[in-house]
Amino acid sequence: MLFLEFPISGDLRLPLLIMEWIFITTGFEISLIFLVRYFKQEKTLRNLQDVGYFTLFFGFSLMWFFFILGDYFVPDNIVSPFLIWRSGSARAFFLNLGYFSMIYFTMIYLLCVEKYIVFLFKKYVFTTIFLICAILFSILFFIDITITQTITYIYWSSFLFFFAIYLIKFIKKSGKNTILLFSGFFLMIFGFGLTTDALISAFGLEGRMIGAIIQLLSVVVLSYYFLTLPPFSEFDWQDKIEAVFLVNDAGICIYYKVFSERKDLVDENLISAAITSINIMLDELSETGEHQHGISVLQKKGENVIIYQGQLVSGILYTSEELNFPKVVLKDFVDKFETLYHNILIKWDGVTDIFKPAEIMAKDLFHK
Amino acid sequence: MLLQLNTIQEIELLFYLTATILGIQLAIFFFYRYYKIRDERLPLNMILLLFGVFYLFFIFSDFILAINRLFILDPILTEIIYKFGYVSMLLSTISLLFFISIKEFSKIINTKIAKCLIIINVIPIIVVILLPSSELFTFLIVTIIISAILIYFLIFQIKLIKTSKGIIKNRLLLIFIGTDLNIISLFFVLEIIAEFYPLNILIFMGISLLMAGLIIVLLGVNSFPAFYELKWKENLLRLLIIDQKNHASLYSYDFSELKSKHEDYKRLFSGGITGIDSILSAITKTEGEKMNKIKQADSLILLEYGTRVPLQIAYALIVKEDLDSNRFFLKTIKNQFEAFYKEILSEVDSFIGSEEQLFGSFDLIIKGLLY
Numbered sequence: 001m002l003f004l005e006f007p008i009s010g011d012l013r014l015p016l017l018i019m020e021w022i023f024i025t026t027g028f029e030i031s032l033i034f035l036v037r038y039f040k041q042e043k044t045l046r047n048l049q050d051v052g053y054f055t056l057f058f059g060f061s062l063m064w065f066f067f068i069l070g071d072y073f074v075p076d077n078i079v080s081p082f083l084i085w086r087s088g089s090a091r092a093f094f095l096n097l098g099y100f101s102m103i104y105f106t107m108i109y110l111l112c113v114e115k116y117i118v119f120l121f122k123k124y125v126f127t128t129i130f131l132i133c134a135i136l137f138s139i140l141f142f143i144d145i146t147i148t149q150t151i152t153y154i155y156w157s158s159f160l161f162f163f164a165i166y167l168i169k170f171i172k173k174s175g176k177n178t179i180l181l182f183s184g185f186f187l188m189i190f191g192f193g194l195t196t197d198a199l200i201s202a203f204g205l206e207g208r209m210i211g212a213i214i215q216l217l218s219v220v221v222l223s224y225y226f227l228t229l230p231p232f233s234e235f236d237w238q239d240k241i242e243a244v245f246l247v248n249d250a251g252i253c254i255y256y257k258v259f260s261e262r263k264d265l266v267d268e269n270l271i272s273a274a275i276t277s278i279n280i281m282l283d284e285l286s287e288t289g290e291h292q293h294g295i296s297v298l299q300k301k302g303e304n305v306i307i308y309q310g311q312l313v314s315g316i317l318y319t320s321e322e323l324n325f326p327k328v329v330l331k332d333f334v335d336k337f338e339t340l341y342h343n344i345l346i347k348w349d350g351v352t353d354i355f356k357p358a359e360i361m362a363k364d365l366f367h368k
Numbered sequence: 369m370l371l372q373l374n375t376i377q378e379i380e381l382l383f384y385l386t387a388t389i390l391g392i393q394l395a396i397f398f399f400y401r402y403y404k405i406r407d408e409r410l411p412l413n414m415i416l417l418l419f420g421v422f423y424l425f426f427i428f429s430d431f432i433l434a435i436n437r438l439f440i441l442d443p444i445l446t447e448i449i450y451k452f453g454y455v456s457m458l459l460s461t462i463s464l465l466f467f468i469s470i471k472e473f474s475k476i477i478n479t480k481i482a483k484c485l486i487i488i489n490v491i492p493i494i495v496v497i498l499l500p501s502s503e504l505f506t507f508l509i510v511t512i513i514i515s516a517i518l519i520y521f522l523i524f525q526i527k528l529i530k531t532s533k534g535i536i537k538n539r540l541l542l543i544f545i546g547t548d549l550n551i552i553s554l555f556f557v558l559e560i561i562a563e564f565y566p567l568n569i570l571i572f573m574g575i576s577l578l579m580a581g582l583i584i585v586l587l588g589v590n591s592f593p594a595f596y597e598l599k600w601k602e603n604l605l606r607l608l609i610i611d612q613k614n615h616a617s618l619y620s621y622d623f624s625e626l627k628s629k630h631e632d633y634k635r636l637f638s639g640g641i642t643g644i645d646s647i648l649s650a651i652t653k654t655e656g657e658k659m660n661k662i663k664q665a666d667s668l669i670l671l672e673y674g675t676r677v678p679l680q681i682a683y684a685l686i687v688k689e690d691l692d693s694n695r696f697f698l699k700t701i702k703n704q705f706e707a708f709y710k711e712i713l714s715e716v717d718s719f720i721g722s723e724e725q726l727f728g729s730f731d732l733i734i735k736g737l738l739y
Contacts, residue, residue: 014373021382025389073375339732340712343725354719357711364711 004200006076006091012205017072019209020064023216027061030223037231045324047232052112057219059105063098067195070094078146088145096145099152103134106159116232119165126162133158149197160189173236180225187218237325241366242318244330246337246358248345249312251276255337255358259366260320275307275316295327310334312345329365336361377438383575384434390582391427394589395420401592410692411472416592418467419543423585425460426550429453430578450501454510457554458493461517462486464547468524476527485517511555518551535593542588549581600693601738605667605686607698609705609727610638612680614720619705619727621734641671641684661690670695672702676713681706697737704733 008016031054038050074090082088110127119125133155140148167185171178193199194211242260247253253272278298298305299322306317308330315334319326337358338345344354373381398420405413433453440446469482492509499506525544532540556574604623611618617634645659662669668690674681683705685698706713712726719726 014378017378017382018385021385022389025386029393072378339729340709340726342729344722354722356718357715360711360714 004197004204006070007072007074008205010205012209013072016205016209016212017068019212019216020068023212023219024061024064024068026216026219026223027057027064030219031055031057031061033223033227037227041231042328045231045328048112048115049232052109053226055105055108055112057223059102059109062105063102066094066098066101070098082145084142085145092145096141096148099137099148100141103130103137103152103155107131107134110162113166117166117169119162119169129158130155177225177228180221184218184222184225187214187221191215191218237323237329238366240319240321240323241326242320244318244333244362244366245271245275245316246334246355247272247275247314247316248348254313254348254352255355255362257359257362257366260318271316275314278307295331297322297327306330308334310338312338312342326366333362333365373438380571380575381434381438383572383579384431387575387578387582388427388431390579390586391423391430394582394586395423395427397586397589398423401589410696411470414470415467415543416589418463419547419585419589421463422460422547425456425463426554429456429460430554432456447501451496454496454501454506455493458489458496458510458513461514461551462489464521465489465517468521473524473528476531477524481520482524485520489513489517514551514554518548521551522548539588539592543585543592546581546583546585546588549577549584553577553581600691600697603688603691603694604697605688607686607701607734608634608637608684609730610641610682610684611716611723612638612642612682614717615639615642616720616723618681618716618723619730621731623738637684641669641682663690670698672698674702674706676706676710681713700737701734704737705730708733 034050034054034057038046038048038054041047041050070091070093074094076089076091078087078089080087082090083093107127107130110130111124114124114127133151137148137151137155140151163185167181171181191211191214194203194207194214199211200208243258244256245253246255251273253269256271278296294309296307296309298307304319304322306319306327308315308317308327313334315330315337317326317330340357341355398416402413402416402420405416430453432449436446436449436453440449465482465486468477469479469486471479473479473482492506492513495506495509525540525548529537529541529544553574556570556577601623606623607619607621608617609619610616615635615638617638620634644662658671658673660671662671666688668687670685670687670690672683672685674683683698683702685694685701687694708730709727712719
């Protein structure tokens with residue numbers, strides 16, 4: 001076993017510091033890309049999983065920032081008393097700040113992910129477990145900063161368990177570049193392991209250097225994977241689409257398409273008439289009592305009807321779950337239909353053949 | 369011989385490292401954006417290439433000067449690295465001047481000055497190579513020439529921003545503000561200022577300014593649109609989209625007040641273009657090739673053809689002058705039209721007679737592309 005002194009000194013100090021700094025700079029940059037991606041999306045489409053990944057990368061980089069402060073720039077001598085503690089060292093203090101930030105940022109990540117995905121048997125199971133862990137960690141942190149490191153190993157093992165379940169679910173949904181995702185996370189875990197105090201004692205600073213390089217590589221691989229994925233809001237939504245209808249101002253169904261084979265609907269003309277009546281009622285319910293252009297959602301158990309009232313036609317979408325993305329797609333469909341057929345809709349002679357191309361449009365937009 | 373760094377020097381190095389990572393990424397991003405639209409051959413897109421070169425030299429110079437100051441003790445090696453750093457810095461400004469000297473900009477600024485400044489820029493390069501970098505004369509020459517370039521560059525920026533409109537104006541504004549901040553940050557790291565080191569807070573101010581500038585430029589270059597030639601819109605006369613199979617006009621748009629002499633102009637034009645193409649193909653034995661330009665008196669017809677087989681759609685843009693921007697604009701129209709009407713185009717034969725009604729809404733897209 002090697003005896004290691006902190007702050008790190010010797011020939012490897014500077015190269016190691018530079019490598020770890022590059023790694024955390026890249027991590028911060030990637031976290032910001034997720035944040036920008038979140039804010040760049042339309043408000044209704046924003047998915048908190050982007051914020052989740054921002055907090056995960058940001059927390060990880062911030063943790064490493066504190067590790068750098070602790071390992072390179074402050075002494076490791078145990079002093080008694082130390083700030084508010086009976087004893088402690090400056091290094092232990094900064095390492096704890098690192099653990100602290102990672103634990104709480106990870107919890108935000110879990111909260112964001114569990115908002116959309118149910119793990120095990122109930123929503124927010126892992127968030128609750130990790131919140132308890134975080135509170136326990138905080139209590140220990142205020143009692144003795146020299147014993148918290150062991151707790152973090154338990155924390156990391158639990159997080160890995162969560163991540164394994166998450167990855168299996170995620171890969172089933174995204175279904176591509178599985179190797180890239182797995183190798184990214186494997187590299188991250190392996191690289192991080194090499195930088196822990198336990199393994200530095202076994203392999204020395206050379207091992208830590210290799211660990212930092214591997215982690216840098218993993219951050220690049222993972223960011224490439226996540227940033228080339230479509231927005232989180234676009235996963236799965238097409239499976240939930242059941243039928244789409246277009247109804248003109250007079251209440252005539254000008255186009256309809258049923259996507260779900262299981263869907264048993266009443267006659268399209270009845271639906272058109274019903275939707276027109278609902279539109280009139282919705283207009284009456286509004287404060288101005290005037291014709292409103294916008295999205296309305298009618299919800300019953302297991303059935304959602306999204307209505308978008310355009311200028312000349314209304315779009316109706318049947319979905320099995322209330323999702324945000326189909327609302328935007330319906331709006332796009334109606335807007336495009338109106339733009340394409342603007343001149344025809346104004347003086348429509350009742351012939352529906354002219355709307356045949358809408359079939360291709362609907363298939364492109366709503367069908368997988 | 370390497371110097372052992374103290375804590376402040378290490379922090380300074382880390383700051384420089386961050387700025388260098390950002391700078392290299394920025395240069396790569398500029399090259400990538402240029403690579404993506406390089407086939408369009410719009411001369412003003414050179415902004416992406418030349419700014420990429422500028423940032424590569426600039427960051428290299430900044431980093432190498434910092435490394436020299438922090439690590440190198442050997443006086444001969446120090447002198448050599450300083451010379452590399454300064455030459456790289458001066459080369460970076462040359463790429464900016466190359467951009468301004470593009471012929472197109474003669475409409476807004478005297479580009480001969482840019483060409484003269486490129487030559488004048490060679491003087492400090494020679495001075496830096498021949499004289500010791502610590503000489504006050506070297507410092508003065510470098511400062512004076514860079515300041516002169518910066519003033520000229522500022523005048524150019526103001527004029528270009530005034531001429532530009534829309535997204536390009538906003539993006540240029542960000543790129544120019546960021547670049548100005550970066551150039552100003554150079555003055556903080558010159559050797560003469562570094563002599564006050566390590567107590568001088570100016571060094572950290574310089575690096576912070578550099579990083580802020582790089583981030584602002586990054587925001588500017590992100591989704592930078594195709595940079596059309598100046599006053600290209602005044603050059604446009606009329607657009608016609610023709611169904612060559614049915615000799616029918618699908619869509620037309622007048623950019624100017626120009627009115628055609630014939631009442632049935634669109635039908636005549638549609639048939640005419642198809643006819644000319646057939647005759648030309650026959651007499652030149654180029655049946656497989658398509659005609660792409662017709663020059664006649666004071667106007668020019670640029671032609672593009674649809675990619676959706678078996679449809680035969682031709683896109684004709686009548687312009688006053690042959691500008692690369694107009695060709696790019698026509699290609700954009702083609703792509704937009706085919707994307708927007710992809711569902712209708714596959715059944716266009718069944719809608720003969722309703723073309724005006726069906727495609728009239730393309731006016732909105734054209735207006736969007738123009739403004």
